[in-house]
Amino acid sequence: MRLGKLGLVCVLASVTSLANAEQAVSQDVKMINLAHQSGCVTCHAISGAGKGPNGLKPIGPAWQDVAKKYGSDPDAKAALVTTVLNGSSPYQSHWKGEVSGFAMPPNSVVLNEEQADELVGWILHLAD
Ligand code: HEC
Structure with a gap:
């Protein structure tokens, strides 16, 4: 489920045509990944x-x-x-x-x- 949500964000990131939005979304994905890997989300x-x-x-x-x-x-x-x-x-x-x-x-x-x-x-x- 966690991966599904992130997968969706990745898809959104790849279809958006606005460079800024793409950058913001990829920072979100990077930070959400880091929070998961670091156990913060527990x-x-x-x-x-x-x-x-x-x-x-x-x-x-x-x-x-x-x-x-x-x-x-x-x-x-x-x-x-x-x-x-x-x-x-x-x-x-x-x-x-x-x-x-x-x-x-x-x-x-x-x-x-x-x-x-x-x-x-x-x-x-x-x-x-
Ligand atoms: C085991 C549970 C636990 C984990 C894991 C955890 N936190 Fe926390 N975090 C807390 C608690 C409880 C507080 C509230 C502390 C307080 O009342 O001052 C808190 C507070 C915070 C605050 C606010 C601090 C303040 O002074 O008000 C931040 C920012 C924060 N956590 C970020 C993180 C990040 C980033 C991670 C992962 C790297 C993380 N936390 C992992 C339990 C956790």
Whole structure:
């Protein structure tokens, strides 16, 4: 099912005649692939109020909500890249009450700084 959706995006990308749109779509595909490969989607949805297991709140915040919260803050990106690589502190939860996860584990074992930077940059524009 995951591949089916990505396949559809690829088809859309190849039939569009607008170079810009094609570029934007291929960046979406690249980032969605990276998020899947890195395991982010186990805990994060891209949009919507997806439910976690047993009807609990989702484990991590939907990335469109992350974009709404930080998208207008120019300093947010660097801090979020660090959080993605090193994990978050359960004592300084930024999403308390909104998600069922207490903290994010470090992700530096699955993606490098350059990839984290590109992924966070993409996430921060999801509310546009
Ligand atoms: C095991 C579950 C889990 C995985 C895997 C995970 N996250 Fe998270 N993520 C969370 C939780 C829980 C939070 C909320 C932390 C908080 O409340 O401060 C979070 C928060 C975030 C935030 C917002 C941080 C903040 O300070 O508000 C971003 C951005 C993010 N994750 C991106 C990612 C990316 C990119 C990946 C994959 C490389 C990823 N996450 C993988 C659970 C996860």
